[in-house]
Amino acid sequence: MSSAVVSTSAALGRPFVFDDETVPEVSSSVSPHCGGQAEAQESPIARVLQSAISNQKSKIPPARVTPASQLDIRPAPEMVSCGIPALDALTGGLPRGCLTEICGPASSGRTTVLLAALAAATRRGEFCAVVDASDALDPRSAAAVGVELSRLLWVRCGEDPPKPPTRQKGCPISRASFTGKAGAREACPEIAERVGVFSQAAFDFERTRLKKNELLENGLKENSARQSEHRLEQVLRATDLLLESGGFGLIALDLSDLPLQAARRIPLATWFRFRRAVEPTPTILLAIEPHPIAGSCSSLLLQLALPNSQGETMMLDHPEPSRVAAAWESPARQCRVGMEKKAESRRDGAATDDFTHPTHAQLLTGLNITAELIRSRLDRKPARSIAFVTKTAWAG
Amino acid sequence: MPFASIYVPNFPVAAALRAEPELQGRALAILEGKPPLEQIIAVNEKARHMGIAPGMTKAQAELCAELALRPRSALRESAAHAALLDCAQSFSPCVEDAACDTALLDLAGLESLFGSLPEISRALHNRTATLGLTANVAVASNPDAAMLAARGFPGITVISPGKEAEQLAPLPTEVLFVTGLAEDRLQEDENKSTARLLETLDRWGIRNLRGLAALPEVSLSERLGQEGLRLQQLARGAASRTLVPVEAPPIFEEAVELEHPIVLLEPLAFLLNRLLEQICARLDSRTLATQELRLTLDLENFSSRNQQSAINHQQFVRTLRLPLPMLDAKVFLKLLQLDLNAHPPGAPIVKIHLAAEPARPRSAQGGLFRPPSPEPEKLELTLARIAGMVGENKVGALELLDTHHPEGFRMQRFVAEAPRNNEREKAPTPTEEKSAVTALRRFRPPLRAHVTLENGQPTHLFCRNNIQGGVLWKAGPWRFSGDWWEHEAWSRDEWDIALRNIALQNNALRNGDALSFHRLVHDLLSGGWFVEGTYD
Numbered sequence: 001m002s003s004a005v006v007s008t009s010a011a012l013g014r015p016f017v018f019d020d021e022t023v024p025e026v027s028s029s030v031s032p033h034c035g036g037q038a039e040a041q042e043s044p045i046a047r048v049l050q051s052a053i054s055n056q057k058s059k060i061p062p063a064r065v066t067p068a069s070q071l072d073i074r075p076a077p078e079m080v081s082c083g084i085p086a087l088d089a090l091t092g093g094l095p096r097g098c099l100t101e102i103c104g105p106a107s108s109g110r111t112t113v114l115l116a117a118l119a120a121a122t123r124r125g126e127f128c129a130v131v132d133a134s135d136a137l138d139p140r141s142a143a144a145v146g147v148e149l150s151r152l153l154w155v156r157c158g159e160d161p162p163k164p165p166t167r168q169k170g171c172p173i174s175r176a177s178f179t180g181k182a183g184a185r186e187a188c189p190e191i192a193e194r195v196g197v198f199s200q201a202a203f204d205f206e207r208t209r210l211k212k213n214e215l216l217e218n219g220l221k222e223n224s225a226r227q228s229e230h231r232l233e234q235v236l237r238a239t240d241l242l243l244e245s246g247g248f249g250l251i252a253l254d255l256s257d258l259p260l261q262a263a264r265r266i267p268l269a270t271w272f273r274f275r276r277a278v279e280p281t282p283t284i285l286l287a288i289e290p291h292p293i294a295g296s297c298s299s300l301l302l303q304l305a306l307p308n309s310q311g312e313t314m315m316l317d318h319p320e321p322s323r324v325a326a327a328w329e330s331p332a333r334q335c336r337v338g339m340e341k342k343a344e345s346r347r348d349g350a351a352t353d354d355f356t357h358p359t360h361a362q363l364l365t366g367l368n369i370t371a372e373l374i375r376s377r378l379d380r381k382p383a384r385s386i387a388f389v390t391k392t393a394w395a396g
Numbered sequence: 397m398p399f400a401s402i403y404v405p406n407f408p409v410a411a412a413l414r415a416e417p418e419l420q421g422r423a424l425a426i427l428e429g430k431p432p433l434e435q436i437i438a439v440n441e442k443a444r445h446m447g448i449a450p451g452m453t454k455a456q457a458e459l460c461a462e463l464a465l466r467p468r469s470a471l472r473e474s475a476a477h478a479a480l481l482d483c484a485q486s487f488s489p490c491v492e493d494a495a496c497d498t499a500l501l502d503l504a505g506l507e508s509l510f511g512s513l514p515e516i517s518r519a520l521h522n523r524t525a526t527l528g529l530t531a532n533v534a535v536a537s538n539p540d541a542a543m544l545a546a547r548g549f550p551g552i553t554v555i556s557p558g559k560e561a562e563q564l565a566p567l568p569t570e571v572l573f574v575t576g577l578a579e580d581r582l583q584e585d586e587n588k589s590t591a592r593l594l595e596t597l598d599r600w601g602i603r604n605l606r607g608l609a610a611l612p613e614v615s616l617s618e619r620l621g622q623e624g625l626r627l628q629q630l631a632r633g634a635a636s637r638t639l640v641p642v643e644a645p646p647i648f649e650e651a652v653e654l655e656h657p658i659v660l661l662e663p664l665a666f667l668l669n670r671l672l673e674q675i676c677a678r679l680d681s682r683t684l685a686t687q688e689l690r691l692t693l694d695l696e697n698f699s700s701r702n703q704q705s706a707i708n709h710q711q712f713v714r715t716l717r718l719p720l721p722m723l724d725a726k727v728f729l730k731l732l733q734l735d736l737n738a739h740p741p742g743a744p745i746v747k748i749h750l751a752a753e754p755a756r757p758r759s760a761q762g763g764l765f766r767p768p769s770p771e772p773e774k775l776e777l778t779l780a781r782i783a784g785m786v787g788e789n790k791v792g793a794l795e796l797l798d799t800h801h802p803e804g805f806r807m808q809r810f811v812a813e814a815p816r817n818n819e820r821e822k823a824p825t826p827t828e829e830k831s832a833v834t835a836l837r838r839f840r841p842p843l844r845a846h847v848t849l850e851n852g853q854p855t856h857l858f859c860r861n862n863i864q865g866g867v868l869w870k871a872g873p874w875r876f877s878g879d880w881w882e883h884e885a886w887s888r889d890e891w892d893i894a895l896r897n898i899a900l901q902n903n904a905l906r907n908g909d910a911l912s913f914h915r916l917v918h919d920l921l922s923g924g925w926f927v928e929g930t931y932d
């Protein structure tokens with residue numbers, strides 16, 4: 001045995017040994033199946049081929065495999081703050097030169113974490129880029145978080161949207177539309193009386209009517225699938241270009257609203273390429289998505305969610321007012337999902353029923369988010385979770 | 397006080413070679429005149445060896461198949477002349493525009509900057525070569541001697557002070573006269589008098605400057621007057637005068653007129669590359685950069701061929717504005733290519749004109765502890781490529797407008813400029829990092845929703861994109877309105893709702909959650925309900 005290539009398989013846990021001397025034996029074992037004439041005809045060609053192969057082999061230097069003991073120790077990446085102290089305490093921050101995945105369902109705080117990271121990066125004087133697959137970034141939210149907008153490059157992927165259905169232009173404006181102060185956010189309880197009352201039956205009718213248009217929607221779905229693919233292609237190409245350009249402190253891929261099927265079509269090789277491209281740079285590559293899709297290419301994987309409220313979720317298929325109130329009371333206390341009663345009731349400390357309050361007397365003040373560390377290159381046993389609170393811009 | 401002269405021999409040919417360097421090894425003749433009476437006015441050395449001479453008609457010249465014929469172009473020559481002046485100005489601020497092919501410059505005090513006089517001469521020669529011109533350079537103690545030496549001796553000539561007469565002596569008497577091309581009557585008369593004078597000197601047996609310098613002054617004055625004495629002073633290298641400095645206007649333009657129209661972008665890029673390299677070399681010689689490139693393409697007029705497909709506009713203009721001054725021909729070419737790919741001219745191109753607006757080169761002081769920022773050139777290319785992919789108005793930085801409109805922002809150019817003050821780089825205060833701010837994800841355009849109301853309040857929501865279900869909790873309505881003085885007035889009621897999402901319920905059972913928070917909008921003008929975004 002002159003030389004051997006040894007590889008280990010993590011799945012089977014045993015080494016495989018490939019001996020190059022065994023190859024001719026295999027071929028000779030196959031040859032009896034062929035006719036003797038064919039063997040006689042092929043023999044000169046085989047000889048020529050063998051000599052050519054041996055010549056080539058002599059030219060190629062023997063492959064050297066660096067033993068694991070001699071491999072350089074990869075230095076730990078620099079960790080920087082993501083802008084949320086609780087998350088920093090959990091993860092140690094966001095690693096530079098690495099891919100970080102933040103995933104979770106809708107309303108789980110992914111965008112909040114993204115904007116906090118962008119704000120922290122721009123505060124450090126870095127330039128950031130957001131590749132927005134669904135053109136969903138809200139500039140007001142970004143400004144409220146503290147993102148320095150002049151340092152943020154926003155790439156809005158997707159087709160040019162059709163014009164939103166609005167009223168006809170040039171329509172005379174009635175003064176009744178402007179009872180409130182222009183641009184001011186204020187409670188208008190009187191509007192509730194003016195709006196008509198629909199019944200549950202009307203809602204069911206609406207649902208059945210829309211179900212009848214399923215065929216029509218199938219066409220729309222195909223169209224949206226094509227759009228998703230197009231957007232995904234734009235996202236990947238834009239990310240490639242930005243990584244190639246260099247100089248950004250943080251590049252974020254916002255894939256939150258992409259359908260899972262489309263997001264999973266991103267080949268693992270693409271994520272690997274991104275990882276390799278970002279590795280020698282101080283750039284943080286951040287991917288926001290509903291489910292983890294980058295596999296082992298991500299150095300940090302963070303799962304966000306609203307606090308668990310399964311019981312109430314299952315209970316409220318057809319809620320009655322009293323049950324809604326009861327159901328809502330529970331997550332409100334258990335999860336602090338951002339509902340805040342009026343200041344007076346809070347001062348009193350009375351557990352008044354929210355449902356009895358007029359809607360304009362309530363305010364969405366924030367969300368209570370749980371974050372779970374699924375994977376971290378720096379941590380061998382990363383499974384830990386924390387909870388943190390976000391507050392809305394108008395919560396004060 | 398030393399002076400230098402840069403002279404471009406055979407200027408029309410040199411200008412043509414500068415515009416088309418691939419003609420360098422070929423026989424070339426320049427034509428002038430209205431067809432079919434075109435005549436050859438200048439030829440290069442190879443063409444002369446082939447028997448082509450100025451004065452021949454185009455028909456005669458066309459008998460020689462290997463000869464390249466090019467029409468004389470005023471644009472080309474003015475660009476070459478501007479390049480010559482740029483070259484001179486890059487060395488000395490005191491430059492005289494002696495002729496279209498000659499520039500004179502004062503070298504006083506330049507030794508400390510550029511070295512000795514031979515070194516300056518070599519540098520001048522090399523600089524003209526980089527600008528695409530082959531020039532003779534001569535240095536002498538007076539401008540006229542330098543000019544005569546540049547016209548008479550090829551390459552680099554340095555005349556030591558006091559040896560002007562000796563060194564100029566072998567030059568033919570023709571170098572004393574500037575024989576311009578007969579463009580008008582005055583020039584024609586001047587050419588005639590020059591020819592008469594040369595004939596007279598020839599009849600006297602004087603064919604070089606040595607003979608002219610040796611003539612007795614009084615006798616020469618009696619026969620040729622003051623003009624004769626002036627010529628003798630020139631021949632002796634003893635004429636003395638001050639330079640008439642000119643300030644070359646900061647116009648950086650290059651143009652190419654095409655014999656055959658271009659219909660593809662690839663050959664156009666080839667020509668643009670050449671023009672850009674020339675402009676960048678000129679800008680570089682003046683230590684300038686550019687922040688705006690203006691490309692004007694003259695398009696072929698279809699109206700002459702086919703009245704049906706007449707094109708209203710003859711010119712196609714594209715302006716490339718850069719956020720920072722740059723000087724990189726490759727970057728400019730890529731940017732122009734991307735721009736032309738996005739906005740193709742639409743008709744064959746017959747003339748290309750490129751102009752650069754000069755600007756001071758940017759200066760930046762890097763900091764060891766300053767965070768890295770994208771390189772402006774690379775960033776511009778990246779942005780142009782991304783803009784070609786997603787659309788021009790869909791990439792850039794954000795700018796909030798002074799309005800309460802929910803989409804009150806506009807996209808502006810993203811510029812990666814280094815921070816000017818250090819206040820922005822300060823570490824975040826603990827209060828800034830204290831709590832995260834709930835963000836909104838917008839749907840663009842907003843999703844139309846079917847809403848069931850009870851007592852005027854939304855209780856059920858049905859919408860595409862898997863947003864449907866019962867409203868668990870709501871806050872509102874919050875009324876917004878604005879722009880009522882415009883046609884684009886808006887007025888709406890906003891609701892913040894918590895939704896028990898039916899569409900996600902199956903997933904929720906697995907994931908443990910189906911709650912989502914949305915912003916629901918009732919457009920008071922159209923009466924429609926829309927889901928504007930998700931709190932995330």
